[in-house]
Amino acid sequence: MIHLINCGKYYDTDVGRREILKSVNMSIPLNLRVGILGRNGAGKTTLLKMIAGVENPSYGEVVRRGKISWPLGLSGGLHPDLTGVENISFITRLYRADFDSVFEYVKDFSEIDQYLDMPVKSYSQGMRARLMFGLSLSIDFDCYLIDELTGVGDRFFKEKSKQAFRERAENAGLLFVSHNEKTVKEYCDYALVFYGTSLVPFEDIDEGVDFYLKNGGTA
Template sequence: MIRLLDLHKSYKTHLGHRTVLSGLTTEFRRGEKIGILGRNGAGKTTLLRLIAGVEGPSSGRVERHMSVSWPLGFAGAMHYSISGADNARFIARIYGKPLDWTTGFVEDFSELGEYFRLPVRTYSSGMIMRLGFALSLAVDFDCYLVDEVIAVGDSRFGERCRQALAERHARSTLLLVSHQPETVRAFCSSAAVLHDGRLTRYDDLDEAIAIYRAA
């Protein structure tokens, strides 16, 4: 289970404080497939980063009672000064995965070719996303966090990512944020709407989509 307890997040800007999340309290249970719908700038990515522990809240807290992935494809999960292969070995050591298996999986899935053994700083943005997604899938988590499925390269690679995610989410909790109702409908059984810093849960997926579209 993951609990959000009176979660607030704000940032300092040149115009003053900007509140992104305001008093979020909810829980996500093991095995749930939940879509979080929100417009661009609503704070969806910020929410995932807080759940993952990539950054901290301004106040409130996140309780994690299961293993939680970093947001799939998150570029901050890798080191730019070393190669894709070395990043795979680093992840394997942290999570206790076999080195050869992990490196082979990431190399095959990312389809980076000779770049896999070059520093990540030499990669294009699309290549970085592909490496990040492959690194995420190389580790088994109880809960996968997914941000805007799935803008990673060409349509063929994107479809491969969707298939891999479907296999993982069949046995894991899934929290997926998107501004596209069709994406949420494809992967999730319930949804929440993030609007004006507030998160409202709906058991009925169609109701959530209707509320989101009307907002």
């Protein structure tokens, strides 16, 4: 369970204070597949970072109960000078996971096993995303935080990742950030929509998407 307790976030920029979230009170169960919808710059990534614990809220508290993944975005955390295998071993050490099983999973999932001994800086954007994606899915979390990642990869990879998600979602949840309502609909059952500086929850993803499409422009 993730508790957002009177949680707010603002940034003091050079042009004044910018409010992103204003005193949110909400509990998010870990085993749900929740899509977070909002326009560009509404604060979706910031919310994900706060939930992960990478960034602190300006006021209030985020209480996490359970294993939550790091916010999974484009190429985050891969060392460009290290090879794929070395990056995998770093993550497994950091999260105290079993290297062999993770390695097998990633090799199987990402389909780049012939490149895994090359430095990551020689990978293409799609290959990095596959590696990242496989890496995070290979470690057991109660909830996966995913930030606009599924935009990359070809049709087959997308099919595959959707399948992987379904397998994972049987006992784990998903917080999925996107401004693309179609992908959100594919992956999620519930929705949190940014509206101004508040977060509107929906029990039905279609309702949430409707609300987003109708009121997104006003946010």
